Amino acid sequence: MSKTRSEVLAESRTKGIVAGATTAGAVAAGVLVGPITCVAVAVPAAIFTYKWWRHRAENGIKF
Numbered sequence: 001m002s003k004t005r006s007e008v009l010a011e012s013r014t015k016g017i018v019a020g021a022t023t024a025g026a027v028a029a030g031v032l033v034g035p036i037t038c039v040a041v042a043v044p045a046a047i048f049t050y051k052w053w054r055h056r057a058e059n060g061i062k063f
Helices: 005-032 035-058
Strands: none
Touching (some): 005 035
């Protein structure tokens, strides 16, 4: 069965929160620890952000 619109929006919201939290963690790591750690943490943040962006594009949710 396909998902309802509200389920898709809830999933998008969850993915957005995860992407935002990891991005904030990467920025905090860069400020507090150093640039090497920031780069290591920024890779998962970029992946989560890409997955969120792709999910929104595939489901026709405006940005």
